[in-house]
Amino acid sequence: MNVLIIEDEKALARELEIFLSNNNYICEVCFDGTSASEKVAVNLYDFILIDLGLPDYEGLDLLKEAKISNPEAAYIILTARAEINDRIKGLDMGADDYLAKPFSLLELQSRMQAITRRKFGLKNNIIELGDFLVNLTDRVIVHNGDEISSITKKEFDLIAYLILHKNRTVTRNQLSEHIWGSIINDDYDSNYIDAHIKNIRKKLNAHASPDWLETVRGLGYKIKIST
Amino acid sequence: MKLRTKLTLFNTISKLVIVTLFVWLLPVLIKNINVNYTDTRLRKQRDEVLQTVKQQGIKSYIQNGESDYAAYTPIKDVYVSIEEDTLGENLDGIKNEVRKVETDTIAYRILSHNFTSDKKNYLLEIGISLDSVNERTGPLQSIAFIVLVGMIILTIVADQLYSDYILRPLGMIIKTKLVGTKFPNFGSYKEVKTTTQDFQHLDLSIHQMIQTIESTFQKEREFISNASHELMTPISILQSKIENMFEEETVADELKVRLLEMQRILNRLKSITKTLLLISQIENDQFLKEDTITVSDLLQEVYDEISIRLQDKNITFEMVIHEDLTLTRVNKFLLFNLFFNLVNNAIKYNRENGTITVEAVKEGNNYVVNIIDTGIGISTADLPIIFNRFKKLKQALQQDSFGLGLPIVKSIADFHQIKIEVISEKEVGSMFKLIFSPL
Numbered sequence: 001m002n003v004l005i006i007e008d009e010k011a012l013a014r015e016l017e018i019f020l021s022n023n024n025y026i027c028e029v030c031f032d033g034t035s036a037s038e039k040v041a042v043n044l045y046d047f048i049l050i051d052l053g054l055p056d057y058e059g060l061d062l063l064k065e066a067k068i069s070n071p072e073a074a075y076i077i078l079t080a081r082a083e084i085n086d087r088i089k090g091l092d093m094g095a096d097d098y099l100a101k102p103f104s105l106l107e108l109q110s111r112m113q114a115i116t117r118r119k120f121g122l123k124n125n126i127i128e129l130g131d132f133l134v135n136l137t138d139r140v141i142v143h144n145g146d147e148i149s150s151i152t153k154k155e156f157d158l159i160a161y162l163i164l165h166k167n168r169t170v171t172r173n174q175l176s177e178h179i180w181g182s183i184i185n186d187d188y189d190s191n192y193i194d195a196h197i198k199n200i201r202k203k204l205n206a207h208a209s210p211d212w213l214e215t216v217r218g219l220g221y222k223i224k225i226s227t
Numbered sequence: 228m229k230l231r232t233k234l235t236l237f238n239t240i241s242k243l244v245i246v247t248l249f250v251w252l253l254p255v256l257i258k259n260i261n262v263n264y265t266d267t268r269l270r271k272q273r274d275e276v277l278q279t280v281k282q283q284g285i286k287s288y289i290q291n292g293e294s295d296y297a298a299y300t301p302i303k304d305v306y307v308s309i310e311e312d313t314l315g316e317n318l319d320g321i322k323n324e325v326r327k328v329e330t331d332t333i334a335y336r337i338l339s340h341n342f343t344s345d346k347k348n349y350l351l352e353i354g355i356s357l358d359s360v361n362e363r364t365g366p367l368q369s370i371a372f373i374v375l376v377g378m379i380i381l382t383i384v385a386d387q388l389y390s391d392y393i394l395r396p397l398g399m400i401i402k403t404k405l406v407g408t409k410f411p412n413f414g415s416y417k418e419v420k421t422t423t424q425d426f427q428h429l430d431l432s433i434h435q436m437i438q439t440i441e442s443t444f445q446k447e448r449e450f451i452s453n454a455s456h457e458l459m460t461p462i463s464i465l466q467s468k469i470e471n472m473f474e475e476e477t478v479a480d481e482l483k484v485r486l487l488e489m490q491r492i493l494n495r496l497k498s499i500t501k502t503l504l505l506i507s508q509i510e511n512d513q514f515l516k517e518d519t520i521t522v523s524d525l526l527q528e529v530y531d532e533i534s535i536r537l538q539d540k541n542i543t544f545e546m547v548i549h550e551d552l553t554l555t556r557v558n559k560f561l562l563f564n565l566f567f568n569l570v571n572n573a574i575k576y577n578r579e580n581g582t583i584t585v586e587a588v589k590e591g592n593n594y595v596v597n598i599i600d601t602g603i604g605i606s607t608a609d610l611p612i613i614f615n616r617f618k619k620l621k622q623a624l625q626q627d628s629f630g631l632g633l634p635i636v637k638s639i640a641d642f643h644q645i646k647i648e649v650i651s652e653k654e655v656g657s658m659f660k661l662i663f664s665p666l
Contacts, residue, residue, distance in 0.1 A: 009460050015467035022474065080459035102463035102497055105470045154535065171473070173490050182560075183532065184505050185568050185632055187498075187575075192535045199535070218484045 001046040001116075005029045006036040006062070007078065008054050016049065019105045033057020040066040045073045047112060050095075052079040060093060067094055074115045078103070106174050107181070110164050127163055129225065131208040136160055143207040150203045154179055158196055162213070162223040171220040197221060231394050238386045242379045253371060257364050262336070265360050266321050269338035272353045276307065277342060285309075285344040303328050304359040306335070312350040317341055326354060336360060396421030396430070404433050448507050455504035462497050469493065495629070502631040506616075509561065509638040516643070518559035522587050522596060523551045525559070529566045536571070540579050547586040552594045552663065557643055565639040566598075568632045569659050573600035575628070576657075594663040605651040613649065 003025045007013040010031055017027045025047070030036035033054040040048065048066055052059030063075060075094065080101040091098060096119075097111045117125070125137040133142045139156050141148045151159075161178050162170055172193045197213070204210040214222045228236075279287055288296040288309050299306035306328065318339040325334050335354030342349055399419045419430045469490050473483055508514060526546055537544055554562070573583045581601040588595055605613060612618050614637040617630045640647050644664040651657035 009464060011464045012460065012467060015464065015471050018471050019467065019474070022471075080456055080463065101459045102466045105467055153531065168474070171487055171490065173487070173494055174470075177494075180532070183567055184502055184564050184635060185498075185571050187571070187628060192539075195535050195538050199538075219480070219487060 001025050002044070003027045003047040003049065004036070004039060004043070004045045004073075005049050006033070006054070007049070007051040008032060009051070015105070016108075019109075023109060033059075033062050036062060037065060041069050045070055047076065047115075048073045049076050049078055049108075052077055063093055063095060074112070074119055076108070076111060076115075104174050104177050104181075106161075106165055106170065107178060110161060110178070113164055127225065129163075129212045129223065130210065132204065132210070134159060134163060136163070141204075143204075146207070148203060148207065151200070155196055155200050155203075158193070159200065159213075159223070162221060163225070166223050166225045169216045169220050169222045175221070193221075230397070231390060234390050234394075235387060238390075239383060242383060246375060246379055249375060250372065253368055254364070257367050257371070261360055261364055261367075265336050265355055266338070269321060269336070269353050269355060272307070273338055273340050273351060276309070276351055276353070277340075280342070280344050285347070285349065289349075299328060303331060303333060304356040306352075306354050308352045309349050312341060312348040315348060318350060323357065324354075333358070393423060396423060396426040400426065400430050400433065404430070404437075448510050451503050452507040452511065455500045455507065458496070458500045459504075462493060462500065465493055466490070466497070499629055499631065502635060505564075506631075506634060506638045509642050512642075514558045514561060514642065516556045516558050518557050519553060519555045520557065520559050520562070521551050521553050522594075523548045525554075525562055525566060526585055526587070526596075528563060529570055533567060533570055533574070536574050537583075540574070540577055540581065542574060542577050542580070543582045545582065545584045547584065549586065549588045550594070551587065554663075561639045561642065565636050565645075565661075566596075568636050569598045569661075572632055573598055573602065573657075573659075576600065576602035578602060581656075590662075592665045594665075596661045596663075597658055598661075599656065599658045601656040604653040604655050604657055605649070606653050610649060610651065614647075 001024075003020055005013050005016050005020075005027055007016065007029070008031050013029045013031060017029050020027050028039065028043070028045075030039055033056045036050075036054075037057070048070060050059055050063055050066075054062070059077070059079070063077070066073070066075070074096045077095045077098045078101060079098075096115050099108060099111065125135060127134045127136065131143055132148075134140075135142065139153075139160075141151055141156070141159070157179050158175060161175065172191055175193045176191075197215070201210055201213065204213075212224050214224060216222050276288075289311075295308065295310035297306065297308040306326075319341060321336065321338045323334060324337050325332055326337070327333075334357040336357055337352055337354040340351040340353075342351060396419045403417070403419070416434050419426065421427055421430070469486050472478055473486050473490075478486070526548070530544065530546065534544065570583065570585070577583065577600050583601075584597070584599040586597045586599070588597070614633050615630075616634045637647065639645075640661065646662040646664070648660040648662065649657065650660070
């Protein structure tokens with residue numbers, strides 16, 4: 001998939017490029033609005049990531065402009081100016097998602113995958129994990145035809161996030177940012193993720209061993225899916 | 228004590244002192260006046276008698292063969308006597324003396340005068356009884372007293388009215404600029420009408436002071452907002468770099484552990500920055516109040532997010548909704564964070580196997596949500612500062628917090644006109660009472 005990264009902070013643009021390239025996206029980078037405007041006029045992209053705080057261009061104008069030449073692309077707004085109005089305006093103008101800086105790269109990837117599923121109608125939403133079947137659309141886990149109803153919304157969120165980033169160690173930080181990221185509180189080191197994982201294991205263990213859910217010592221958790 | 232009260236008190240007391248002094252001096256004064264008056268009368272009578280003697284001779288009083296003359300009024304309050312003076316002493320003068328008149332002994336003020344007529348020396352005595360002199364003293368005293376009291380009352384009333392009038396601008400300044408509204412009041416400047424220069428000066432000074440505070444506040448808010456915005460980008464870059472490095476296969480696991488530590492510290496910086504930004508956004512009115520939500524739904528959402536944190540210390544969470552309330556025109560995101568932070572604190576500072584009770588009740592006209600914990604409590608000395616930014620209390624030191632939880636709570640509560648009261652006892656627990664303004 002083709003991604004255009006419009007970000008004036010070169011260091012950040014570079015990290016985005018590395019990350020997305022490693023995840024098999026084909027990236028192009030623009031550091032200012034003028035060159036981005038030229039690029040969107042001639043090329044077609046699947047994803048366009050726009051930083052609203054460009055020095056030479058009003059980010060929302062660029063979004064409007066790009067939508068004309070690239071109507072099929074998915075737009076994600078990245079901004080440090082987490083103004084509520086910007087967010088509403090951006091989504092009103094047809095942005096598909098909005099990420100406030102600082103964000104986790106995994107979070108960006110999961111948003112992009114969610115958009116892909118929505119926009120391009122990918123259907124492989126039932127994942128087989130050992131003896132369990134995880135249905136990402138209906139958000140249920142099934143064992144031998146029985147739905148495991150004791151799994152809570154949060155717990156499912158965690159499993160789904162780990163599945164999305166399968167075969168990769170996801171840190172506690174990344175997990176807690178994903179499920180508690182929007183909550184503003186003054187804990188900076190809350191490791192309640194471990195408690196969640198413990199509960200998940202207990203609930204699944206009643207049916208079968210969830211050995212696919214691995215603890216990576218000192219680092220985080222990983223779901224192993226052999227492809 | 229209010230200035231007006233003090234002035235009134237001083238006026239009244241000073242006047243009372245004057246009255247007392249006057250009342251105390253009055254008898255002496257009146258007596259003096261009376262004596263002077265009596266003496267004048269006596270002298271007038273003497274002159275009358277001497278005139279008569281001069282014109283008509285002594286015979287008009289003393290017939291031939293008689294040696295003296297005496298006359299007095301029926302009640303004997305005035306008498307006149309003339310007798311031949313054989314001693315030749317000079318007795319001119321006025322003095323108080325007792326005289327026996329017929330059967331009565333009466334004290335008189337007596338004028339004595341020696342004069343010569345037909346080559347004989349005579350002694351004239353004119354007396355006015357002291358009783359009659361004193362009789363006048365009483366009425367005079369009371370009239371003087373009544374007039375005095377009347378005048379005093381009049382001046383007190385006048386003083387009162389005038390000080391009321393003159394102090395009114397000061398009252399206005401205090402009421403509208405200092406206590407009436409929340410100080411500092413950043414509303415538009417309304418000049419207080421007064422002709423008193425001091426008050427004009429005071430009014431203007433307060434206004435200038437408020438302006439200074441306002442601009443400082445504004446600058447501080449702008450600074451925090453700008454600073455936290457500016458910090459977001461470098462934090463974002465660092466976070467991306469750490470995440471990318473973490474993914475690299477060539478990085479050994481032990482290095483990854485250290486990367487995670489870096490990430491954790493970065494998270495702390497991120498949390499602080501995000502929180503400061505949130506507070507400054509609330510204070511700059513950048514949040515909309517367009518949501519409608521019931522208190523029970525909101526609390527349930529908070530519970531769903533936070534219940535995992537109860538496990539660690541095996542805390543019991545009770546939610547008692549005696550009365551539900553639908554909140555309109557609120558910001559759900561902010562209210563969620565308000566309750567989340569309060570419940571989160573109730574968990575953090577609770578003891579093992581403790582309890583948290585969240586109850587929603589109606590108290591009089593107010594809708595109240597109480598968050599009660601069985602935690603370590605807050606000492607009385609600390610209570611006033613718990614809402615200050617970056618103020619970490621001693622007992623909170625073991626916790627991973629940076630002292631912005633309650634400031635967020637306070638900002639959000641202020642934004643929604645929710646009043647917060649805190650009741651706490653050391654080692655027993657705390658109760659945070661949220662009082663919603665009546666709808």
